[in-house]
Amino acid sequence: MARTAFVGLGVMGYPMAGHLASAGHEVTVFNRTRAKAERWREQHGGRVAATPREAAEGAAFVFTCVGNDEDLRSVVYGERGILAGLAAGAVLVDHTTASADIARELAAACREKGADFLDAPVSGGQSGAENGQLTIMCGGAEEAFARAEPVMRAYGRAVTLMGPAGAGQLTKMVNQIAIAGLLQALSEAANFALRAGLDTDRVLEVISKGAAQSWQMDNRWRTMLRGEFDFGFAVDWMRKDLAIAIDEARRNGAPLPVTALVDQFYRLIQQAGGGRWDTSSLIHNLVEKPARTG
Amino acid sequence: MARTAFVGLGVMGYPMAGHLASAGHEVTVFNRTRAKAERWREQHGGRVAATPREAAEGAAFVFTCVGNDEDLRSVVYGERGILAGLAAGAVLVDHTTASADIARELAAACREKGADFLDAPVSGGQSGAENGQLTIMCGGAEEAFARAEPVMRAYGRAVTLMGPAGAGQLTKMVNQIAIAGLLQALSEAANFALRAGLDTDRVLEVISKGAAQSWQMDNRWRTMLRGEFDFGFAVDWMRKDLAIAIDEARRNGAPLPVTALVDQFYRLIQQAGGGRWDTSSLIHNLVEKPARTG
Numbered sequence: 001m002a003r004t005a006f007v008g009l010g011v012m013g014y015p016m017a018g019h020l021a022s023a024g025h026e027v028t029v030f031n032r033t034r035a036k037a038e039r040w041r042e043q044h045g046g047r048v049a050a051t052p053r054e055a056a057e058g059a060a061f062v063f064t065c066v067g068n069d070e071d072l073r074s075v076v077y078g079e080r081g082i083l084a085g086l087a088a089g090a091v092l093v094d095h096t097t098a099s100a101d102i103a104r105e106l107a108a109a110c111r112e113k114g115a116d117f118l119d120a121p122v123s124g125g126q127s128g129a130e131n132g133q134l135t136i137m138c139g140g141a142e143e144a145f146a147r148a149e150p151v152m153r154a155y156g157r158a159v160t161l162m163g164p165a166g167a168g169q170l171t172k173m174v175n176q177i178a179i180a181g182l183l184q185a186l187s188e189a190a191n192f193a194l195r196a197g198l199d200t201d202r203v204l205e206v207i208s209k210g211a212a213q214s215w216q217m218d219n220r221w222r223t224m225l226r227g228e229f230d231f232g233f234a235v236d237w238m239r240k241d242l243a244i245a246i247d248e249a250r251r252n253g254a255p256l257p258v259t260a261l262v263d264q265f266y267r268l269i270q271q272a273g274g275g276r277w278d279t280s281s282l283i284h285n286l287v288e289k290p291a292r293t294g
Numbered sequence: 295m296a297r298t299a300f301v302g303l304g305v306m307g308y309p310m311a312g313h314l315a316s317a318g319h320e321v322t323v324f325n326r327t328r329a330k331a332e333r334w335r336e337q338h339g340g341r342v343a344a345t346p347r348e349a350a351e352g353a354a355f356v357f358t359c360v361g362n363d364e365d366l367r368s369v370v371y372g373e374r375g376i377l378a379g380l381a382a383g384a385v386l387v388d389h390t391t392a393s394a395d396i397a398r399e400l401a402a403a404c405r406e407k408g409a410d411f412l413d414a415p416v417s418g419g420q421s422g423a424e425n426g427q428l429t430i431m432c433g434g435a436e437e438a439f440a441r442a443e444p445v446m447r448a449y450g451r452a453v454t455l456m457g458p459a460g461a462g463q464l465t466k467m468v469n470q471i472a473i474a475g476l477l478q479a480l481s482e483a484a485n486f487a488l489r490a491g492l493d494t495d496r497v498l499e500v501i502s503k504g505a506a507q508s509w510q511m512d513n514r515w516r517t518m519l520r521g522e523f524d525f526g527f528a529v530d531w532m533r534k535d536l537a538i539a540i541d542e543a544r545r546n547g548a549p550l551p552v553t554a555l556v557d558q559f560y561r562l563i564q565q566a567g568g569g570r571w572d573t574s575s576l577i578h579n580l581v582e583k584p585a586r587t588g
Binding site: 100123124125135137158160162163167170171173174175176177178179180181182184185186188189190191192193194195196197198199202203205206207209210211212213214215216217219233245248249252253254255256257258259261262265285286288 | 394417418419429431452454456457461464465467468469470471472473474475476478479480482483484485486487488489490491492493496497499500501503504505506507508509510511513527539542543546547548549550551552553555556559579580582
């Protein structure tokens with residue numbers, strides 16, 4: 001069992017750190033809002049650190065799971081930051097969905113300290129974090145991956161090394177690109193079925209057996225058509241992820257015409273007040289709303 | 295066993311009619327190019343008719359599987375057409391992917407003759423037709439469906455009544471709408487993975503386990519990335535199907551922003567000489583081509 005630190009106890013990090021503790025690891029947590037860290041300790045034991053640096057001190061593995069590149073910089077750098085406390089030989093594992101650039105930057109910064117870095121964004125959502133069934137896409141050195149992988153198994157169902165630093169983030173971008181356009185197509189199909197007067201349950205039964213099948217069709221068709229979006233992966237988070245992917249594509253040159261368009265459709269969902277709705281809420285842009293009167 | 299007629303021995307109709315014969319039905323075939331009908335008879339027995347009308351005469355079930363609305367009108371109407379020979383009490387089953395309008399029109403025309411009509415477009419492609427594993431989406435009266443369904447079982451794995459006349463065609467449109475945008479999203483994702491320098495096989499392994507999964511991802515990711523498109527469902531046919539769906543949406547009011555855009559991307563594939571390529575060839579628009587010199 002290892003001495004670990006976990007920085008960032010959000011909807012993902014909170015249960016992930018819990019799985020580390022349940023697996024028998026020593027866990028020191030840090031969270032910007034300290035009350036949440038105290039609550040975590042009451043539930044799982046371990047220790048609460050006053051700063052990310054204090055959490056990192058003496059830990060063999062330091063995990064981060066925060067909002068974005070900027071949040072990550074704020075917990076890693078500076079006098080109170082992780083790097084100031086990171087021991088030589090330790091591994092910093094970042095579960096944030098962030099840019100490939102910051103992954104490469106942090107890998108270099110860790111190397112200077114004689115430590116290792118893995119970018120390790122996850123998929124599987126809140127329920128995957130709670131059930132310990134996340135998919136984890138890693139970028140970094142093989143040796144560091146081999147050491148960290150058994151620890152990540154506490155909450156990872158599939159933990160894969162994708163390539164050098166940044167490769168985890170790039171893989172997560174591929175995943176989000178594939179999902180965005182797929183969900184728009186599914187929304188157009190479901191709304192068309194509705195307007196055509198078809199029995200949408202029967203349509204699902206028939207088309208989900210063939211070439212139109214997708215995880216999203218199997219799991220979101222019915223809720224989309226009922227206008228249920230108060231669960232799952234939020235539009236605000238998807239827009240953050242798509243911004244990263246579109247920005248990376250500006251550098252690597254990959255054209256993303258539909259992805260960029262769907263990002264704009266998600267903006268319309270935000271404007272409609274749906275920033276916290278599930279990503280399947282794209283159908284809300286398409287359904288007919290009552291005419292405005294007066 | 296029933297007395298049947300099959301009009302249209304294309305890549306789909308030829309093996310479908312063959313399954314009817316193998317199931318023990320009497321089959322009279324008609325094909326615009328007679329030589330193909332003669333070849334079919336040599337292989338499967340049965341009779342070759344000189345006109346669609348002659349094929350229909352005395353048949354309890356008349357099947358059509360032709361190119362589009364216009365082809366359908368040319369085999370149904372007129373002195374040599376199916377309606378002129380269709381017996382009262384017979385069922386005309388149309389396997390063409392056509393408009394919902396012509397389905398309703400033919401349903402009315404059959405009713406006048408004391409006969410029934412089912413629109414019954416299929417999915418599953420050429421291999422589904424050859425293996426007798428098609429998905430058949432039907433529109434029409436329950437009673438007529440109940441009579442025709444056991445006969446269609448000769449080549450149908452899933453045969454479902456979707457609703458009244460036109461409902462089969464509308465369901466097929468929903469299927470094609472869901473596929474078009476999904477394939478564009480998958481193309482953008484695969485090409486991004488390539489340009490990002492990722493191991494695309496490993497990416498597939500990881501992302502196909504989660505929320506980005508689709509039949510197309512499972513079955514087309516690798517071939518797309520290898521630029522293999524000489525199989526499957528042709529772009530020309532997809533454009534025909536999308537034209538029908540976009541036209542129907544003009545009437546029922548369903549917005550199809552991405553579907554309409556992807557239809558235009560398929561036009562670019564046709565211009566690149568890919569009209570006969572598989573629908574997964576959308577990635578061809580995205581991959582970098584060698585610069586033109588001189």
